[in-house]
């Protein structure tokens with residue numbers, strides 16, 4: 001079985017490479033097919049977020065710190081209607097507005113999102 005088919009396979013990708021298992025530009029540390037990573041790997045940690053600095057998706061800010069070659073910048077407020085959250089369960093994309101307004105669940109597939117992410121939103125979205 002190739003690791004593209006293995007539901008438990010994890011992959012670490014460093015800039016400038018991208019993880020080709022995903023339909024969006026994405027990289028991180030020990031990323032599984034649902035975008036859980038080395039830092040956040042509970043059942044609810046199924047999203048990846050796009051950063052303003054490089055417009056690339058990472059499962060979390062620690063992944064950006066480890067795998068990118070520059071400092072992280074949050075997504076700019078004047079672009080909150082663009083897709084910036086990738087759901088690792090349905091592989092749909094949410095705009096910043098949809099994500100920030102949702103009730104800690106994917107509006108497309110109902111996957112529960114980690115409500116703890118609210119505590120560090122300013123690392124991902126310009127306040």
Ligand SMILES: [Zn+2]
Nearest residue numbers: 051053054068
């Ligand atoms: Zn970046």
Ligand SMILES: [Zn+2]
Nearest residue numbers: 037039060063
């Ligand atoms: Zn991570």
Ligand SMILES: [Zn+2]
Nearest residue numbers: 087090106109
């Ligand atoms: Zn979803």
